[in-house]
Amino acid sequence: MAATSDIVATYRGPGRVVRRILGQGEREDRALIYLMIGCLMVFVAQMPRLAREAHVMETDLPMMLGATLLAWLFIAPLIFYAIGLVSHLIARAFGRKQSAFGARLALFWALLASSPLMLLWGLTAGFIGPGIEMSGVGLLWMIVFIWFWVAGLIGAGRGAA
Template sequence: MSVTRELLRSYARPRQVMRALMDGNRTSDRPEARGFIYLLVGLLIIFLSQIPDLTGTGLAAPSLSEQLTGEDGPAPLDARLAITLFAWIFVWPLILYLFGGLTHVLARLAGGKGQGVNARLALFWAILAVSPLFLLRGMASVSHSSAMVMVMNYAIAAGFFWIWLSGLFEAERGEGAERA
């Protein structure tokens, strides 16, 4: 299974991709590890997409610089990059693990029959699947096109919710569910 091909297929057939991912997890001796790698790679790509804004070359540079200004002026570039990298690689995974667990509990209350690892996999895969759109958003930010940045923000949100909710639905169907 090529990850790049599956990422592209996620936009057209997210439920089939999620079934393939769950089948791969079923045969794995460490099913949580694959989802965690998907999450980390997706968050790293999202961090890389923010570098233009952090360096001051992107569209959001003035407002971001104002937020990071202290008594001595703006924070040094290496500090801004380090803090942002720390947040994306160490803080967001914790938040997303909690969110993935919460969505699984809510799905269980609504009648879901899946496993928690598959619910988290749906969330983490959706983040990885939309991460290339974040790179396009970063390029639009460098071009200083606020309309294009807004379009990319909507595309990211729509793509994320389409892939995640479709994957979550498939993950919560349970192992014995009839396959369509």
């Protein structure tokens, strides 16, 4: 199934989608591409907000974009790998039988699958600016991301059992 179809299916059943992806085999290249595309989507979502901030504060937009690109495409993936390892260790401590790959995949897929809401947040931040609307969309994204991540972890654990 295409990644876009899987993203839509994730909004109906995130655990099933993660189990289906895990059923295709443990391929680290696939997990890494999910992570990198998810981080790229977050970077793209930041662009309207950064353009607004650069205009309001009269600062250099290319410098802000370069720093954000460095953060999201080079530093954030390392942090996500560390978070994936910690989530695997915590799940194992609670008796969940899953692989470290399953825990990483659940996290990376949650980031990618929730990226449409992150893009909406970026547009809200760029066009409307700080306020209740931006906070509401950000809260919605965070809730959906955590839902996808936890349901994906549970699904990965069931697939390994």
